Amino acid sequence: MTEPALVLEEVSLVHGDGDESITALDHVDLAVAPGEVVAIVGPSGAGKSSLLAVAGALIAPTSGAVTLGGTALAGLNRARLTELRRTRIGFVFQTSNLIPALTAIDQLRLPLTFGKAEAPRDPQELLEAVGMAHKAKRRPDQLSGGERQRIGIARALVTRPSVLLVDEPTAALDRQRSQDVVALLARETRAHGVATIMVTHDHDVLHHCDRVHEMIDGKLGVPAPR
Numbered sequence: 310m311t312e313p314a315l316v317l318e319e320v321s322l323v324h325g326d327g328d329e330s331i332t333a334l335d336h337v338d339l340a341v342a343p344g345e346v347v348a349i350v351g352p353s354g355a356g357k358s359s360l361l362a363v364a365g366a367l368i369a370p371t372s373g374a375v376t377l378g379g380t381a382l383a384g385l386n387r388a389r390l391t392e393l394r395r396t397r398i399g400f401v402f403q404t405s406n407l408i409p410a411l412t413a414i415d416q417l418r419l420p421l422t423f424g425k426a427e428a429p430r431d432p433q434e435l436l437e438a439v440g441m442a443h444k445a446k447r448r449p450d451q452l453s454g455g456e457r458q459r460i461g462i463a464r465a466l467v468t469r470p471s472v473l474l475v476d477e478p479t480a481a482l483d484r485q486r487s488q489d490v491v492a493l494l495a496r497e498t499r500a501h502g503v504a505t506i507m508v509t510h511d512h513d514v515l516h517h518c519d520r521v522h523e524m525i526d527g528k529l530g531v532p533a534p535r
């Protein structure tokens with residue numbers, strides 16, 4: 310079996326202390342292999358965003374271990390964590406969070422100027438892969454919501470990350486565009502061996518995923534039969 314790209318073992322995250330404390334993640338175990346799309350569903354406040362934040366090295370868990378490509382995050386200093394986030398992890402948000410003044414192609418070039426990506430993808434080819442080459446010179450305000458999200462996905466993939474963390478990518482899209490965007494995420498994940506975790510409320514897109522876990526009160530359920 311392929312080594313998982315991302316492993317969470319017994320991960321808990323507690324905010325605050327004493328009577329005020331909130332357990333956002335409660336002994337979560339999760340392993341995601343290269344080329345796999347794992348969906349996380351669950352009610353508001355269940356801990357889904359917390360899971361992405363911990364998996365993406367944005368927050369250190371209170372207990373438990375996160376391992377990325379065989380490297381335990383707990384042993385890394387802040388500079389190494391930043392480098393890891395910039396080169397090995399891609400983030401896609403609810404809205405694409407593009408920079409207003411930059412053209413589509415420049416949105417993809419920008420991450421390559423920050424970190425030392427080992428084998429970055431060619432921005433022009435990546436624009437073609439997400440079906441946006443013909444709008445390379447457009448700025449975000451000249452694109453539709455679905456097109457912006459495609460650019461956001463391409464931007465997350467340009468450093469050739471091993472892990473892609475996606476938070477509600479279809480929240481601002483209609484039904485057809487939601488299907489197209491998640492199909493694109495799944496296709497890129499499989500074609501490039503990325504390990505993808507997608508948080509979603511949108512049950513219509515789950516058929517694009519390999520596994521679906523439900524999260525309730527910080528606990529991750531076993532995958533539902535598909």
Ligand SMILES: Nc1ncnc2c1ncn2[C@@H]1O[C@H](COP(=O)(O)OP(=O)(O)OP(=O)(O)O)[C@@H](O)[C@H]1O
Nearest residue numbers: 324325331332333352353354355356357358359360
């Ligand atoms: N910085 C924080 N300080 C205190 N409590 C927090 C903090 N961040 C999140 N929480 C709490 O942790 C729990 C999990 O929150 P989280 O945002 O992970 O849920 P979620 O499943 O992503 O919710 P939603 O679907 O509404 O985005 C909630 O009870 C939330 O109020």
